[in-house]
Amino acid sequence: MIDRLTVLTEADSDALRETVHGLREHWIPRGPKPASFFTLGTPSYLDLAEDPETGEYQKRADISRPLLWESFGELYERLADLLGGHLGAPVHYPQHLAMPGFHVWLSAAVFTRPKAPVHFDMQYRAFSWPPGTDLTRLLSFTLPIRLPAAGGGLNIWDADYEDFRQAAAKGWIDSAADLKRFHTKQYVPYTPGQMVIHSGHTLHQVAPSSRVEPDDERLTLQGHGVWCAGRWLLYW
Template structure:
């Protein structure tokens, strides 16, 4: 259900973190002011899935791609090489999709209760994919770069999207979070520099930290993959 790949050393993770902070003028605030949760890059779950006609996703994806490649090209290349070997197939970053990007939670946004949405990663449905795409073969990944002092991770349940769809059609549940009552929860701890990979079709949630320190921060590189004609297409 979960795979782990070491991508960066502790020192390399800290260096990427510093580079992200060096681009703070390009962070996009998310949520109410004063903002403490930001993205660097263009997540489709925020800029496309909720309002596909607005055009924000494509504009932001096109604008951020050169900046992200210039700043983190070596990281993207390493990540693609490692994933390609792990998955046994080529990995590609399509030019019309947003690059995997960064979530930045400053201390005020780090939460201590499980209030993050319980969900499946379904944002690929907002795209038109080329022939040869198999949307039953998807993946999601998180590369932590810095975590709160109390740690951070992922809550995962042994429930699949197919189970959710069937239960919903039968009227047994109203939403994805209802599945929590019938399935075992697993906590997946994160380690800076170690990428966690799972199917976006497995029920999951950003896990809370047990406490928050004044200088805490949760910084991760996020992305998704879809199988298409013999290779994995990575995007955010």
Template sequence: MITDLPLLTAEGSDDVRERVYALREHWIARGGDPPAFLTLGTPSYLDVAERPESGHYQRHGVGSRALLRTHFGDLYDVVGKALTDHLDAPVHYPEHLALPGFHIWLEAAIFTRPQAPVHFDLQYEAFDWPPGTDTDRLLSFTLPLRVPAAGGGLNLWEATYQDFRRSLARGWVESAADLKRFHTLRYVPYTPGHLYVHSGHVLHQVAPSSAVRPGDERLTLQGHGVWCDGHWLLYW
């Protein structure tokens, strides 16, 4: 259901974190006052799926590619190689889509209860894909760079999007979260510097931390992939 690929050393994770903080003027606040949940980059689940009419994804996502490539080009190369080796297929970052970017949860945004949405990654549905695309072959990946002192990770249930569609058609559930009643929770703790890869069509949720301490943060690189004509298209 999920694969754990060691990728960066502790020093490598700290180096990427420093570069993220060096670009703090480019962070986008995503809620809270003062803002404590922010992004560096342009996530499609916020900027296309939730507000397609705004045009923000196209303007900012494509416009920020040069900035992110300049400062994190080596990271994209390392992630791309790791995914190529793991998937046994080449990967590509399409020019018309946003590069994988960063979730930044500062201390005030870190939660200790399971309040994050339980979901499948369906943002690919907001795009028109080229011929040869198979939207049944998907992936999502997370590279944590910093987690709270008490830990951070992902909640998973062994339920797929196909399970949800069947259950919905039969009237057994009304929402994806209803599937939790029928499947066992698995908690996946994150290790900074490790790359976590799953299909995106497995039921999941950002897991809460057991406690929040002064100076805590949760910093991750996030991305998705769609299979297209012999290679993977990576984006956010």
């Protein structure tokens, strides 16, 4: 259900954080002012419009792609090499979709209660995919770069999207979050530099930290993948 892949050393993570902070003028604030949660890059779950290929998502993806490649090209190449070896197939970044990007939670945004949405990653359904795409073969990943002093991680449940469909068809539930009543939760702790990979169809939630320190920060690289004609297409 969960795979782990070491991508960065501690020194790599520290250097990457410095680069992300050096691009702060390009962070996109999310939520009310004063913002403390930002993205660097274009997450489909936030920026998809009714027509994702001509809406805000596409505009922001086109703007951010050259910046991200220039600033993090070595990281993307390393990620493609390591993840491709781990998955046993090549990894590709399609030009019409956003590059995997960064979540930045400053201390004021780090939460201590489980308030993040319980969900499946269903963004792939909004896009048109080329011939040879298998939408039953999916992945989502998080690469932690900096975590709060009390740690950070992911809550997952032993339930997948098919469980949701069946339970909803029987009228047992109204939302994905309702599945929590019937399934066991597991906490998956994060380690800076170690990527956590799952199908995206595993019921999951950003886990809270037990406490927040004044200089805390939660910085992660995020992305998704779809299988297409013998290779994985990565995007955000």
